[in-house]
Amino acid sequence: MIIVIRPHTPADKVEEVIREVAALGYLPNPIRGEYQTVVAAIGDEVTHASLESLTALPQVERVIRVQKRYKLASRESHPHPTIIDAGGVRIGGDEIVLMAGPCSVESEEQLMATAHAVKAAGATILRGGAYKPRTSPYEFQGLGPEGLRLLAAARKETGLRIITEVLSERDVETVAGTADILQLGARNSQNFQLLIACARSGKPILLKRGMSMRIEEWLLAAEYLLAHGNPNVILCERGIRTFENYTRNTLDLAAVAIAKQETHLPVVVDPSQGCGRADLVKVLCRGAVAVGADGLLIEVHPNPAEALSDGQQQLDPPSFASLVADLGPYLSAAGRVLPAQR
Ligand code: PEP
Numbered sequence: 001m002i003i004v005i006r007p008h009t010p011a012d013k014v015e016e017v018i019r020e021v022a023a024l025g026y027l028p029n030p031i032r033g034e035y036q037t038v039v040a041a042i043g044d045e046v047t048h049a050s051l052e053s054l055t056a057l058p059q060v061e062r063v064i065r066v067q068k069r070y071k072l073a074s075r076e077s078h079p080h081p082t083i084i085d086a087g088g089v090r091i092g093g094d095e096i097v098l099m100a101g102p103c104s105v106e107s108e109e110q111l112m113a114t115a116h117a118v119k120a121a122g123a124t125i126l127r128g129g130a131y132k133p134r135t136s137p138y139e140f141q142g143l144g145p146e147g148l149r150l151l152a153a154a155r156k157e158t159g160l161r162i163i164t165e166v167l168s169e170r171d172v173e174t175v176a177g178t179a180d181i182l183q184l185g186a187r188n189s190q191n192f193q194l195l196i197a198c199a200r201s202g203k204p205i206l207l208k209r210g211m212s213m214r215i216e217e218w219l220l221a222a223e224y225l226l227a228h229g230n231p232n233v234i235l236c237e238r239g240i241r242t243f244e245n246y247t248r249n250t251l252d253l254a255a256v257a258i259a260k261q262e263t264h265l266p267v268v269v270d271p272s273q274g275c276g277r278a279d280l281v282k283v284l285c286r287g288a289v290a291v292g293a294d295g296l297l298i299e300v301h302p303n304p305a306e307a308l309s310d311g312q313q314q315l316d317p318p319s320f321a322s323l324v325a326d327l328g329p330y331l332s333a334a335g336r337v338l339p340a341q342r
C-alpha cells in the first residue's frame, strides 16, 4: 500500500507514520519528495492488517491499495481459464453452455415438457427453482423437496445436468443431493454463512451478482467460495438495479468483460432476470456471447402466460429454439461453439 502524507508535515510526524506502518507488520519504505513524502508499505495486503485505518492520523492524506483484495479469484494467481466439470458438462472452455428451463419447477408435466424441448434445442443443463426467493410472502414459494425430486427425474429421463437455487444453509445438503450446480441467487450472494456452507458441499456453484453489488464485492463473494476450499465457481451476471424502468434490471455486459479480465472463472449471463422481458432475451444473448460469456442461463416455460413466477420474461420452447438457431453466426464470430455441434 502507499501512504500519502500531507504536504509540509514535520519530520517527527512522518516518523510516526513510518513507525505505525512497521507496527502493523509492513516494511516501510519512505520516498521523500520536495514537498511531500509517500511511504510505500511492503507486505501482503490480502492477509495483513489494512493500512486504510492510518487515514485516522491527521498527517495522512490518503492510503492507496496496490494489490487486489481477491487473490484466489484473480487472473494473476491463475493465468489460465478455469474449466469446471459439472456432472460431465464442461463450463469455461471454447464451448458455450446453455442452461435453460423454467423459473420455478411447477409440475411434472411442465418440467418434463420443458426439459425435452430445451434439450432438443441444444441445452445441456436444465434450470428450475425448487426453492424460490419471492418478494412477497403470498407468491408461489416453490415446490421444495418435491421440486428436487422432479428435477432428479428430469435428469434421469433426459440426461440433462441440473442447476437449482439453494436459499438457506439448512437446505444445502438436500439441494446438493440433487443438483449438479448449486445456484446462489442475487438476494443471497453476500449471505456469507450460506456461501461457506455451499462451498463445503463440494458442488460447483453458480454465483449470481447481487442487484446492488459492485463488481469487486461480487468477486470477493467468489473469493469466499474459493477460500473455503471450493474451486468450482461460476460467476453469473443477472442485471443490477438502476433508475431505468423499461427493463426489470440493467444487464451489465461490461461487468462480464471485466470479470473475464480480472478472474480465471467462467462467467455466465442470465438475460432473463437481466432485463425481465422475453422480447429482449434473444438480442441480449448475442451481446453476452460477443463480450465473452461462457454460458447463458435462460428461462423457458411451456406456457409463459400461466407461469407461477416470472412469466413476463420466460420464452416458450419455439422461441428458445429459434434463439439458439439464430445464435450460430454470433458464436462463430466469437470463436465459440455449442457442445452439441461437435
Ligand atoms: C432465478 O434465476 O429465477 C432467480 C430468482 O434469479 P436471481 O437470484 O438472479 O433473481
Ligand code: MN
Binding pocket: 103, 104, 273, 299, 309, 310
Ligand atoms: Mn426467475
